[in-house]
Amino acid sequence: KQEVTQIPAALSVPEGENLVLNCSFTDSAIYNLQWFRQDPGKGLTSLLLIQSSQREQTSGRLNASLDKSSGRSTLYIAASQPGDSATYLCAVKNSWGKLQFGAGTQVVVTP
Amino acid sequence: EAGVTQFPSHSVIEKGQTVTLRCDPISGHDNLYWYRRVMGKEIKFLLHFVKESKQDESGMPNNRFLAERTGGTYSTLKVQPAELEDSGVYFCASSHDNRGPGETQYFGPGTRLLVL
Numbered sequence: 001k002q003e004v005t006q007i008p009a010a011l012s013v014p015e016g017e018n019l020v021l022n023c024s025f026t027d028s029a030i031y032n033l034q035w036f037r038q039d040p041g042k043g044l045t046s047l048l049l050i051q052s053s054q055r056e057q058t059s060g061r062l063n064a065s066l067d068k069s070s071g072r073s074t075l076y077i078a079a080s081q082p083g084d085s086a087t088y089l090c091a092v093k094n095s096w097g098k099l100q101f102g103a104g105t106q107v108v109v110t111p
Numbered sequence: 112e113a114g115v116t117q118f119p120s121h122s123v124i125e126k127g128q129t130v131t132l133r134c135d136p137i138s139g140h141d142n143l144y145w146y147r148r149v150m151g152k153e154i155k156f157l158l159h160f161v162k163e164s165k166q167d168e169s170g171m172p173n174n175r176f177l178a179e180r181t182g183g184t185y186s187t188l189k190v191q192p193a194e195l196e197d198s199g200v201y202f203c204a205s206s207h208d209n210r211g212p213g214e215t216q217y218f219g220p221g222t223r224l225l226v227l
Contacts, residue, residue: 004153034215043115043202043220044154051213089154097142097167098156099204099216 002027002094006102014110019077021105023090028068031093035064035075038087038104047088048075080109113137115219117203123225129191132222136185136205143186144206144216145178146170149199160186193226200224 003026013019023033032051036044048057050066050073057064061078077084087106091099116135124130136143145157157176158168162183171178175194180186190197200223204216 032213036218041223044204044218046215046217049213049215091154093214097159098144098170099146100156101146101154103153 002100004100004102006105010106012108017080019080021075021088023073025071025092028071033073034091036089082109082111085109115205115217117219117222121223125227127192132188132201134186134203140205140207142206144204145188146202147199195226198226
């Protein structure tokens, strides 16, 4: 049975620092891994999707890596800004369709 | 292009009542998913439609939940009768083609359900 874990549950950093968010999964037979952002009271915004054959994806200040053999993904956010404050969720797709989510990391970037 | 929309945004009902949630996927997306997040837990899958057919309903908690997708367009999720533990946020997502590893699911803003 697949389990997805995100550590830490919460993180506070001063503006300008780099953010490192971790996601681990127990079953390496995944189709892809997706990182989402959720703002309070809002829906989920897809940030990056890494296919199972890929090692990393980049978009602007965001970079996500994937190591299937060790069951880990890391989301890096460079030069954090107060606007990066949100909950970040990772989700794996390991069967035809459904996503399995971690519990999320709540990030606060202080000015 | 409009995103995934959900209605209502909030619903407060009493235990035993019926509530119907609606989701309109992105136009042209054959795949529609329902997920929910109950208090303190992670987001969990409920079911998956491909067009009007239920592809996977393994996450539906019990027979008080009924999902339909009329004509392969919008979908409704009915809870009847609602119980206290049904409170949470119900998300809908859609995607164009989920047969490959490149599928991105696009999420709606969610419906916040509170059962009193």
